[in-house]
Amino acid sequence: xxxxxxxxxxxxxxxxxxxxxxxxxxxxxxxxxxxxxxxxxxxxxxxxxxxxxxxxxxxxxxxxxxxxxxxxxxxxxxxxxxxxxxxxxxxxxxxxxxxxxxxxxxxxxxxxxxxxxxxxxxxxxxxxxxxxxxxxxxxxxxxxxxxxxxxxxxxxxxxxxx
Amino acid sequence: xxxxxxxxxxxxxxxxxxxxxxxxxxxxxxxxxxxxxxxxxxxxxxxxxxxxxxxxxxxxxxxxxxxxxxxxxxxxxxxxxxxxxxxxxxxxxxxxxxxxxxxxxxxxxxxxxxxxxxxxxxxxxxxxxxxxxxxxxxxxxxxxxxxxxxxxxxxxxxxxxxxxxxxxxxxxxxxxxxxxxxxxxxxxxxxxxxxxxxxxxxxxxxxxxxxxxxxxxxxxxxxxxxxxxxxxxxxxxxxxxxxxxxxxxxxxxxxxxxxxxxxxxxxxx
Numbered sequence: 001x002x003x004x005x006x007x008x009x010x011x012x013x014x015x016x017x018x019x020x021x022x023x024x025x026x027x028x029x030x031x032x033x034x035x036x037x038x039x040x041x042x043x044x045x046x047x048x049x050x051x052x053x054x055x056x057x058x059x060x061x062x063x064x065x066x067x068x069x070x071x072x073x074x075x076x077x078x079x080x081x082x083x084x085x086x087x088x089x090x091x092x093x094x095x096x097x098x099x100x101x102x103x104x105x106x107x108x109x110x111x112x113x114x115x116x117x118x119x120x121x122x123x124x125x126x127x128x129x130x131x132x133x134x135x136x137x138x139x140x141x142x143x144x145x146x147x148x149x150x151x152x153x154x155x156x157x158x159x160x161x162x
Numbered sequence: 163x164x165x166x167x168x169x170x171x172x173x174x175x176x177x178x179x180x181x182x183x184x185x186x187x188x189x190x191x192x193x194x195x196x197x198x199x200x201x202x203x204x205x206x207x208x209x210x211x212x213x214x215x216x217x218x219x220x221x222x223x224x225x226x227x228x229x230x231x232x233x234x235x236x237x238x239x240x241x242x243x244x245x246x247x248x249x250x251x252x253x254x255x256x257x258x259x260x261x262x263x264x265x266x267x268x269x270x271x272x273x274x275x276x277x278x279x280x281x282x283x284x285x286x287x288x289x290x291x292x293x294x295x296x297x298x299x300x301x302x303x304x305x306x307x308x309x310x311x312x313x314x315x316x317x318x319x320x321x322x323x324x325x326x327x328x329x330x331x332x333x334x335x336x337x338x339x340x341x342x343x344x345x346x347x348x349x350x351x352x353x354x355x356x357x358x359x360x361x362x363x364x365x366x367x368x369x370x371x372x373x374x375x376x377x378x379x380x381x382x383x384x385x386x387x388x389x390x391x392x393x394x395x396x397x398x399x400x401x402x403x404x405x406x407x408x409x410x411x412x413x414x415x416x417x418x419x420x421x422x423x424x425x426x427x428x429x430x431x
Contacts, residue, residue: 029263031307032183032350034426037359037395038194041428056356059265082195082229086263139264 017097018109020071021127023063027080028088028139030059035085042083046075070111073158077136090137092160096124106157113157117148130160184346185388185400185422186369189314190270190305192258193226196431199424200224203236205293207418216242216415218293220252225431230258238293242414243282250280250326252291266309274318275300281326287333287411288373288382289322289340295331297322301342312348317341320373337377345370363392367402375411382409384416398424 027039033056040054043061048069053062065071073090080087094109101107103119117133135143137158148159183189193199203220222236238249253276260271276299278291291299301318322338324330331338352364369386388402399422406416 026265028265029261029268029307031266031309031312032392033356033359033361033363034183034392034395034398036356038197038428040359042194045429054359056358084192084194084229086261088263088265140262141264 018099018107019095020065020092020110020112021095022065022093023071023073023076024060024089024091024093024129025063025076025080025087026058026060026089027085028059029085035083038083039080039085042079043076046072046079048072073112073132073137074155081136086139087137088139090132091129092132093127093129095127099124111156115148115157115159117159117161119162128162130162133159133161183365183390183392183398184314184348184369185367185390185402185420186371186386186404187314187316187344187346188256188274188303189312189346190258190260190272190303191268192230192256192272193224193232194428195226195229196429197226198224198427198430199234200427201234201236201422201424204421205418206420207415209415210413210417216240216418217246218242220293227431232256238278238280240282240293242285249282249293250278250296252276252278266307268307269305271302271304273300273302274316279326281329283329284322284325284331284333286414287337287375287378287380288409288413288416289320289338289375291320291322295320295322296325297338299342314344314346314348316344334377337375339376341374341376343372343374359395363390363395365390365392371404373411378411380410382411382413382416383407388420396426396428398422398426400424 030036036054036056036059040052043049043052048065048071049063050066051064077087100123101116101119102121103116106113106115133146201222205218207216209216219239220236222234224232224234226232234254237251240249256272256274258270258272262269276291278296280294280296289295291297297320299318299320301316303314303316305314320340320342322331346367346369348365348367350363350365353361367388371386372383374381384404384406386402386404388400390398390400392398402420404418
């Protein structure tokens with residue numbers, strides 16, 4: 001009975017009060033501005049995106065989202081790949097409302113489930129940057145050697161670090 | 163020949179950003195998925211044996227089917243026969259099978275194929291599927307983009323057949339097979355630093371194109387320098403000159419200028 005009670009508490013606490021404010025991504029495989037424009041136009045077709053600030057010089061894109069929209073990280077990554085390129089770094093700026101975080105414990109934010117790796121148990125309050133570590137969200141060079149537990153893997157599940 | 167190598171090394175040693183949308187060849191990179199491009203290719207070639215200028219017009223439409231696969235279709239028009247007329251068409255496809263991306267660089271490989279139909283007379287030993295011969299071509303291209311340089315190379319096999327309108331491939335079908343080799347270098351000259359999409363880009367390319375006929379063993383080697391402007395990160399203008407460096411194949415008009423206009427529509431399919 002005590003175990004079931006604990007499980008319910010853990011479940012409730014996992015639906016965290018948090019909101020994805022912005023995404024900052026860097027694209028790789030390109031040098032020219034027409035390539036960057038192809039990525040820019042590809043990202044613009046996502047219905048949950050409100051504004052894109054493209055830095056042509058540094059190949060970075062700052063994405064702002066429509067209020068109360070469901071931000072899908074996989075869709076963002078696929079739009080960069082559809083344009084013909086890859087994501088080399090992907091940061092999400094998330095607003096946490098006193099969220100209790102533990103290492104390797106899945107946290108639901110919007111339609112995405114985040115698993116924080118290498119984290120000291122803590123409470124997060126305010127806007128925090130998290131970096132996605134999964135394949136396709138970091139450069140292949142950086143991804144080599146990463147080993148995430150397979151029980152915490154699947155569509156919509158992302159491994160992140162602060 | 164020595165001055166040629168000097169030019170190549172000069173190109174490679176200048177350290178700035180680079181571009182890989184080549185003029186005379188296609189790179190291993192592909193089109194953005196769901197994009198359409200419209201191209202108008204103009205060649206103004208000098209007929210070696212006469213004072214005639216051969217003008218070839220090839221309008222083309224290209225489509226990015228997915229991030230790895232593109233197709234295009236074009237039509238041939240030319241005044242080489244004495245009258246400016248329709249001479250045939252071509253379809254082309256390219257599949258990118260390898261892509262290793264890093265910040266400001268990539269290595270890519272693609273396989274491409276072309277099928278062409280031409281109804282004009284077969285007038286030279288050179289086999290050219292882009293406005294002269296009926297037949298097929300299949301090849302592989304590899305492109306390396308580094309922060310400073312874009313280098314591309316391709317290898318393809320061509321098989322010419324009889325042209326339309328009862329125009330036979332007069333050199334015998336044994337001499338209807340050839341291998342093409344190309345080597346291209348490209349460099350972004352302007353802008354020195356990117357501030358936005360509206361800046362006009364200026365690229366310079368140097369390409370080498372060669373063919374060896376499998377039946378006769380005869381060859382040609384051409385050089386094709388070109389400049390390219392990209393407007394509003396959406397439209398492209400290439401102006402180049404192609405010149406024969408050496409040949410043992412008979413060729414009617416190997417030297418001349420080419421001007422290509424291209425406009426891209428993104429996310430329209």
